[in-house]
Amino acid sequence: xxxxxxxxxxxxxxxxxxxxxxxxxxxxxxxxxxxxxxxxxxxxxxxxxxxxxxxxxxxxxxxxxxxxxxxxxxxxxxxxxxxxxxxxxxxxxxxxxxxxxxxxxxxxxxxxxxxxxxxxxxxxxxxxxxxxxxxxxxxxxxxxxxxxxxxxxxxxxxxxxxxxxxxxxxxxxxxxxxxxxxxxxxxxxxxxxxxxxxxxxxxxxxxxxxxxxxxxxxxxxxxxxxxxxxxxxxxxxxxxxxxxxxxxxxxxxxxxxxxxxxxxxxxxxxxxxxxxxxxxxxxxxxxxxxxxxxxxxxxxxxxxxxxxxxxxxxxx
Amino acid sequence: xxxxxxxxxxxxxxxxxxxxxxxxxxxxxxxxxxxxxxxxxxxxxxxxxxxxxxxxxxxxxxxxx
Numbered sequence: 292x293x294x295x296x297x298x299x300x301x302x303x304x305x306x307x308x309x310x311x312x313x314x315x316x317x318x319x320x321x322x323x324x325x326x327x328x329x330x331x332x333x334x335x336x337x338x339x340x341x342x343x344x345x346x347x348x349x350x351x352x353x354x355x356x357x358x359x360x361x362x363x364x365x366x367x368x369x370x371x372x373x374x375x376x377x378x379x380x381x382x383x384x385x386x387x388x389x390x391x392x393x394x395x396x397x398x399x400x401x402x403x404x405x406x407x408x409x410x411x412x413x414x415x416x417x418x419x420x421x422x423x424x425x426x427x428x429x430x431x432x433x434x435x436x437x438x439x440x441x442x443x444x445x446x447x448x449x450x451x452x453x454x455x456x457x458x459x460x461x462x463x464x465x466x467x468x469x470x471x472x473x474x475x476x477x478x479x480x481x482x483x484x485x486x487x488x489x490x491x492x493x494x495x496x497x498x499x500x501x502x503x504x505x506x507x508x509x510x511x512x513x514x515x516x517x518x519x520x521x522x523x524x525x526x527x528x529x530x531x532x533x534x535x536x537x538x539x540x541x542x543x544x545x546x547x548x549x550x551x552x553x554x555x556x557x558x559x560x561x562x563x564x565x566x567x568x569x570x571x572x573x574x575x576x577x578x579x580x581x582x583x584x585x586x587x588x589x590x591x592x593x594x595x596x597x598x599x600x601x602x603x604x605x606x607x
Numbered sequence: 608x609x610x611x612x613x614x615x616x617x618x619x620x621x622x623x624x625x626x627x628x629x630x631x632x633x634x635x636x637x638x639x640x641x642x643x644x645x646x647x648x649x650x651x652x653x654x655x656x657x658x659x660x661x662x663x664x665x666x667x668x669x670x671x672x
Contacts, residue, residue, distance in 0.1 A: 304652040305640075306639055306640065349670070501643055501650065525669075
């Protein structure tokens, strides 16, 4: 295969675009897609500060590097989940990456916040991925607001967005369908949230990470077995194979014709939000979901005889 | 003989012969964009010939959480 632009041997084949690129031309294409997303949806305005959520995976580190190269004022945010082995490895990747590139980094440690994910898994009777996502989003928003950042950027790619849109559509979840998209404007105690990689696939972000020598945390989360999004991604991979371009068509079509309709419904039926009485984060109840999780975990941990034994052993 | 390392499973497979990258991907049940195919420091497109003695890394790209 030859690079479509410069005709040297290609390294990256993109069937969805019926094309292939060499490294240099792929980088130009990649940057063009990010700039197009930023310009089209006004994700970042000149001079704005951006907090970038960093998990240690290929997408978030790629986003951080690309936004930095585009000249944006970026600061990383890593939430250390407190999962044995896995969290330390992910955090080391993030810290190493930021040190290597001289980037600012803020770390939230859930152990210090009294809500490590292993305890959530042990004491809360709901899917741990759902609770973990809620806790991470809570801290992303809180740090963005308290730090005075103009927006919070996440590394969601096209595959993530299509899988999530598909899941929301299967449930006809009007609340989520009303605001899913590359930009969620700031309102009611929420920072502006942006997804500058939404036009790029997982394969493309993986290629970018590889050719830029980004060392990533690739081990799957030990708690995420059977996550439904993984199955949805496989299903969409088949659709895309049989009909290249299906993903971006489905997503762009939703943004143009689906989301506005759901936004109207949500405007009429949505819940009023007010500050949480404990942490001031926006919530439709008196105490927000994360503070309620923290209260429940704290109570059940205190009543757990096994943990009491742990504490005695730790002191000894 | 061709040695193939598959990530993130950390599996190592040995093939006696393979013609192209596309053939390897098919043998592994992968589509073109399911994984990076790496030889040394280069990414391989599906049409590239695989040579006897090659050591290939397959890096699956789907994040699982």
